[in-house]
Amino acid sequence: GSSEAGAPAGSSGGDLITVGFAQVGHESDWRTASTNSVQAAFSKDKGFDLQFVDCDNNSAKQLEAVRNFIQQGVDYIVIDPIVSTGWDTVLTEAQSAGIPVIVIDRTIDDSDKYVSWVGSEFTNEGLAAGAWLKAYAEKKGIKEINALVIEGTTGSSAQIGRTNGFKKYADANGWKILDSQSGNFTQDGGQSVMESYCKSYQGKFNVVVCQNDNEAFGAEDAMNAAGVKYGIDGDVVLISFDACKAGLKEVLSGKINADFQCNPLQGPFCADIISKLAAGQTVEKKTYMKEPWYVSEDVLTDISYTNNAGNDVTEPLIHVT
Numbered sequence: 001g002s003s004e005a006g007a008p009a010g011s012s013g014g015d016l017i018t019v020g021f022a023q024v025g026h027e028s029d030w031r032t033a034s035t036n037s038v039q040a041a042f043s044k045d046k047g048f049d050l051q052f053v054d055c056d057n058n059s060a061k062q063l064e065a066v067r068n069f070i071q072q073g074v075d076y077i078v079i080d081p082i083v084s085t086g087w088d089t090v091l092t093e094a095q096s097a098g099i100p101v102i103v104i105d106r107t108i109d110d111s112d113k114y115v116s117w118v119g120s121e122f123t124n125e126g127l128a129a130g131a132w133l134k135a136y137a138e139k140k141g142i143k144e145i146n147a148l149v150i151e152g153t154t155g156s157s158a159q160i161g162r163t164n165g166f167k168k169y170a171d172a173n174g175w176k177i178l179d180s181q182s183g184n185f186t187q188d189g190g191q192s193v194m195e196s197y198c199k200s201y202q203g204k205f206n207v208v209v210c211q212n213d214n215e216a217f218g219a220e221d222a223m224n225a226a227g228v229k230y231g232i233d234g235d236v237v238l239i240s241f242d243a244c245k246a247g248l249k250e251v252l253s254g255k256i257n258a259d260f261q262c263n264p265l266q267g268p269f270c271a272d273i274i275s276k277l278a279a280g281q282t283v284e285k286k287t288y289m290k291e292p293w294y295v296s297e298d299v300l301t302d303i304s305y306t307n308n309a310g311n312d313v314t315e316p317l318i319h320v321t
């Protein structure tokens, strides 16, 4: 650590800034991109000594990882919180130990004891999906929407925001959400939820909303097996989130109708925040990633979508240009 006023004590990395990162797990392509981004941004040649812990989507493991970082006396702790609640006690412990905590990606609801957060506006992503579907249905003359939702990890802010954002459109437009179950942000999860949906709702649904691309890949496998036609040439509109590389390929080939990007490249923003803190500078409490959306048929040519700049989102942030 540095000797600037306000810089934390307890560095064990010589001149390097020691950073403990409690990562969610390895459930998706998005997560891999996130891990790579953080590891590249916190390399030794950039002045950091990164301790990376894969918490395997297990909240107890994640709390334990953070407590270990506190015990070791790292300079900074970075957390991508698996779920949004249950954080206040451990963040109080970090605060008492004088270790600043930076939150990335998913948000924390029940505590304000962190210094800064960088990530995405998940409710906005759900609203964007709703706005796109509304325009698409109008263009295609689809009168009734019977949707099946495959949610992400229950209690994660990504799942909560995407669910609420899309539901807002469903409620406002009289769309039916036939079912909404968690696929845990994994391909296997998406596949098994979709297999059971295909059995229970055969012939009754025309929209499938997957809360990440890996779930969408699993849902595609299940629909292929059940003979359900989806995508631009099918009977079922397939919507996804993340827009990872493999997801965008599916958009290009028309299998996924629309994919709402969540930008995982947060490492450099996080490293910048920590460098500023180490230099005794003040940092923004919130930093939002820029996120376009990708569709295989552009039904909104005259409308562009603008990322949330910190507003409390109650309406979709769509601006006619």
Ligand code: GYE
Pocket (backbone or CB within 6 Å): 027, 028, 029, 030, 031, 105, 106, 158, 185, 211, 212, 213, 241, 242, 262
């Ligand atoms: O959408 C999903 C990942 O927290 C935004 O987690 C992230 C989500 C992402 O597993 O693919």
